[in-house]
Amino acid sequence: MTRPGRPAGPTTDTETLVLTAALQLLLAEGAAALTAQRLHQVTGASRSTIYRHWPTPGAVLAALIDVAPMPPAAPTGDLAQDLHAAVDQLCDRLRDRPVGAFLQALVVAAASDPSAVRLRHRYVSDLLAPFHTVLRAAGVAATDREDAVAAIVSPLLLDALLLDRPAARTRAHRIVDTTAGRLFP
Missing domain, CATH: 1.10.10.60 (Homeodomain-like)
Structure with a gap:
């Protein structure tokens, strides 16, 4: 009816x-x-x-x-390979106009609108989801997972948001290798 x-x-x-x-x-x-x-x-x-x-x-x-999120790829079981793929995906998304500029606009909006802070957190969480998925699948503890994601992603966001330059993909890959080696020596 x-x-x-x-x-x-x-x-x-x-x-x-x-x-x-x-x-x-x-x-x-x-x-x-x-x-x-x-x-x-x-x-x-x-x-x-x-x-x-x-x-x-x-x-x-x-x-x-x-309408913005991209579902994380299913982890292959190779931690370094999966983290490298997540880095490449994030670098591509930050480079492409809507994602990087959208994130910058959310940062500006959050400065004057408290409700935009929650939206900024949600959007950033979507960007970080592939890293969390990979690390969770590898059995990395929550605290170590948070530290690893911050170590890998922070320089990329710094480049894109504050320094107005392309995300340093090569540096991010070096950080992935160091982080993976620290997590699984």
Whole structure:
């Protein structure tokens, strides 16, 4: 039995249109541009549709994060090889415009919007998930896992976010080798 009334969510076309425009606005103008009025101006989608499904800029950011994750590859059992693959994936994602710039925009938004802090943490957690998956599959204890991920990923994020340069893939691979050797001497 169908129920009368509005559908539960936007149509796929509307969602794609609005979120694509939102990403472009975010990259060009920052998170403050993610208002229903501005999205309406850019997309032509009705303000009521935008307000109903994405009532705040934070809701738009959350929707963008929902469509962003890449599932981690299944670990092969070779710790170093799997960590090298995770490094390559992260370096590629940080190099590609939307991911690196999106992360920078989340950092800026979090400076003035406490709700964006939670979204930034969620987004970064998605970026770190492949490393955690590999280390968990290798039986690395949680504390050692956190330290290993921080050692490997921190320089990459420093390059991409603060130094505005490509992530140093070669250095990250050296850190992977050192970390893997420390975890499994």
